Amino acid sequence: MEHSWTEGERGAGPGGTPEDTVSRRLAMAVTGPFARLGGKAIDWTNNLGAAAIFLVLALVKVPRAKQLSRIVQHIHYIGARSTPIILLIGLFTGMVLGLQSYHALVKVGAEGALGTLVVLSLVRELGPVLTAIMITARAGSAITAELGSQRISEQIDALDTMRIDPLKYLISPRIAAAIISFPLLTTLFDLIGIVGGYISGVLLLGANGGTYLYRVQVSMEMKDVVDGLVKAVVFAVIVATVCCYQGYFAHLRTDGHGAKAVGLATTSAVVISCVLILVSDYIVTSLLI
């Protein structure tokens, strides 16, 4: 008996006419980008949900007796060993800020406001943001690479087989250490940035030192400091979660396997962290202002 094609089958089946094929391709060309966009959106939403669960599960495992030594160990790595680079970046950021601000303010005869400009820029914005970006580059990428390597060499599976909770052993201490380290490093960045502004504005360009320090003191309110530190904590959670998540699930990547997956995970971790730092900076600033 001869098979008769239904309307639904005709487009895809061998009995479809050339016109059907053309119209199907046309439809695909029109809807394809939307489908891909939708797919990406679903992937992002899934990952966002998974990362949120990952974060919550890791956070609830922080308050355990055996965690303290591991947290201290990671504070040493994320915090203490990031100090030199934070000092260096903070100093030059402050110096550039002092230099640019001085020349801009001199034109309007307001060089006395140099201290105000430097301190508020640093404490409210530059300190938390640049500190977070620098830690992402130095420690966040290393965390992703380390966890990714541990994943592909089955070290994380080995923890499972030994009945050691990998989230508790590997992730919770890192997130806790980041939450402690980021505000401390941000404070350090702010302080050294103010010194940098003094060096370039006062010592090199000749602004009044007393006015600079006075303006720093009177312009900065407690709210500015607290807001800056709140941002630092938000960035710590974002950076630690993204970097740990990317490394921990490096083996699930579809765009690469093995060492390549670790490399891609590290790149993703840094890029996503930096983007999220800037996006969340805007959101947090809007909420706090």
Add this chain to the structure above:
Amino acid sequence: MDTPLIEFQEVTKRFGSRTILDAVNFRIYEGEVTTIIGLSGSGKSVILKHIIGLLRPDQGTILFRGMPLAEMRKREAAASLARISYMFQDNALFDSLTVYDNIALPLRETTNLDKAEIDGRVRARMEQTELADAAAKYPSELSGGMQKRVALARALVTDPRIVLFDEPTSGQDPVRKNAILSMIAQYQRKFGFTAILVSHEIPDVYFISNRILALYDRKIVFQGSPEELEDFAHPFKDEVIRSLEGFQEELTGLYSRRQFKILNHAQLKRREYGETYTVVVFVLDELDAIVANLGYDAAQEAIRGMGMFIDKHFSAIGGFSTRTQTNEFATVLPYSDLDEAESILRAFGKDFEGQGIRDIWDGARRRAFSGECVEFAIQAGIAQGDPIAEIGPIIASARHQLKVIARLRCDGRV
């Protein structure tokens, strides 16, 4: 029969569109050494990962002492899995931790033992696995063999009831391979755990295994003893066993057991009624003492030396030999009767006392971890067969005739 410790019922596992295990059924019994053999990529490690709970079946049931694992309460399942250790194929050691810390990790993280107790247990395992000098080293500073031993020590430090070994001998030289298998067998006897191995090392794993599971074409096609596998008629034997077993045994260079049987059958066909042949069985005694005093590598080197000496001596006069057990060899002397065989054995004994036993000792000492002397003996027994007799019972009969033909004493006398 007893309730199996672990039972797979119709277990199927797919990764995407690929089916790795297809309605797999098998049983594993407590206190035994069970080895899963199959070609690379056939899903052997996937079975182990199901047992330890790293993977879950898409279909089918895994029973633990008769209880379905999926139906157990979380705490019950955790308790069942808690006594299982897993030794990974690539060791999965933490490269940022020292050897000592790697071994201590499961005790520190999963028990409430005090520091001194943990230290005692870790040091004991390090002694047993000849790692005492490597405590402060990192895995990257160790040879492949030492890394295996660290992984083994870590797997055993919690005194598990079940130990899963995923290709424990991969990447090792023949002496080291047999040393690791011998170590597993000895620990299994000593601690009484249930060992489940995935291995390609045929026939070496036969010497230590109670049961063999054959994975072929996504199914378990055989489960039984190594002896039963010899008589198993299935494409698995031609395609897998033959390709893995090879013509010669890797450690000693002697014929594989399969090749030995083929040669014997070929000889039997050529013999006429009334012609006889003899089988000589050799046993290296005090192997455990060699292991205890000189280490596993030295013991395997002694076995290797003995096999090579037997082969050198008897192949020159038309004999052919194989290793039948860890420390036992069988040699067929075609067209000979008991009198001839005894005379040949007397000459061999003299030769062996003069040179062979010293060669074995020198070889063992090169691989020893201590300079101690160990006294050991070589025994031999003879039995006569005729063309219609199977070789197995004749080997068994020769075992009953064992007597010492050479002995090494530490005062220098042989």
